[in-house]
């Protein structure tokens with residue numbers, strides 16, 4: 150599919166749930182989140198049908214996300230159904246807390262790569278950032294993922310000024326030396342109901358902080374479809390990536406659409422305008438009619454966000470409900 154700006158859209162991020170066992174400070178509030186009622190959440194059959202239709206429209210890469218995708222009941226079964234569809238790439242973004250339990254079965258169901266969120270290697274800070282998490286669970290989950298054969302394994306680090314922008318950067322960068330782990334530092338985005346919007350630090354500053362300790366060499370990065378720019382440390386096995394949606398946005402190269410867990414097509418992370426796909430799926434439209442609807446909505450995909458450089462808006466959905 151090509152949009153009005155000539156961008157080839159071949160990647161869909163599908164959120165399989167808005168629920169999560171964590172409450173990360175940059176993603177959703179500690180309490181009072183209104184989760185989507187179960188009957189509004191897309192069923193496995195609906196998700197699989199959407200992916201098959203998207204494939205016919207030229208989508209080749211699918212990322213499953215959430216909320217926390219691994220808290221969705223029978224997620225392994227869903228992954229198995231999706232990997233059988235015959236796409237070029239299926240991947241999943243997770244907080245890693247349940248990987249100890251699911252990594253092996255996910256691998257057996259055909260999934261080959263994982264992106265795991267991990268913002269610090271300090272137990273106390275980890276508990277404060279996730280509000281509900283225990284660091285050791287994620288570290289063991291990462292070990293397990295590597296042991297069963299996932300490759301590449303990428304770690305996503307949302308960097309917050311004054312919280313994890315100093316020693317954490319060095320400790321996380323260090324992980325890339327001996328292991329084939331790819332650590333990506335991400336600029337915090339001002340989306341949803343969170344109180345971290347004054348914690349922004351740009352990738353340039355993050356890079357400067359790392360460069361005080363390590364020399365970064367530009368490099369090609371691991372297999373992926375996302376916007377990260379990659380570097381490596383001398384003789385390291387893994388890489389270090391930077392994702393800068395605000396300071397150096399990548400909208401001109403945007404290749405993706407999103408489907409929320411309640412079946413809305415979201416054309417841009419930074420735009421709250423959504424199109425009701427679920428309503429069409431549940432009203433007996435044919436696959437061809439659904440295709441036509443998706444193509445029609447694509448013409449509304451924005452060029453980028455007009456306020457992207459200094460976005461300080463409150464969006465009606467939290468990041469957990471969009472899928473990142």
Ligand SMILES: Nc1nc2c(ncn2[C@@H]2O[C@H](COP(=O)(O)OP(=O)(O)OP(=O)(O)O)[C@@H](O)[C@H]2O)c(=O)[nH]1
Pocket residue numbers: 212214240242264303305335372373374375376377392394403405418472473
């Ligand atoms: N602004 C913006 N941020 C994005 C977009 N896609 C992903 N991100 C952010 O990038 C970070 C990493 O996303 P992931 O889910 O790991 O996916 P990815 O980096 O696209 O995946 P790879 O295919 O492995 O490169 C998250 O914080 C996302 O919110 C996008 O289209 N726009």
Ligand SMILES: C[S@@+](CC[C@H](N)C(=O)[O-])C[C@H]1O[C@@H](n2cnc3c(N)ncnc32)[C@H](O)[C@@H]1O
Pocket residue numbers: 169175176214215216217218242243244264265266305306307335336337338339340468469472473
């Ligand atoms: C919404 S989470 C969903 C998947 C899974 N629960 C996880 O945490 O990896 C997807 C990605 O979005 C990132 N994210 C969440 N809120 C963010 C924010 N305000 N700014 C930048 N990235 C954010 C997370 O760190 C994670 O890497």
Ligand code: SF4
Pocket residue numbers: 169170171172173176177215216217243244266468469
């Ligand atoms: S970033 Fe992921 S793990 Fe953290 S609260 Fe959001 S959905 Fe949950």
Ligand code: SF4
Pocket residue numbers: 398399400401403404405416417418419451452453454
């Ligand atoms: S902000 Fe919107 S247009 Fe820009 S890269 Fe992200 S999804 Fe694409």
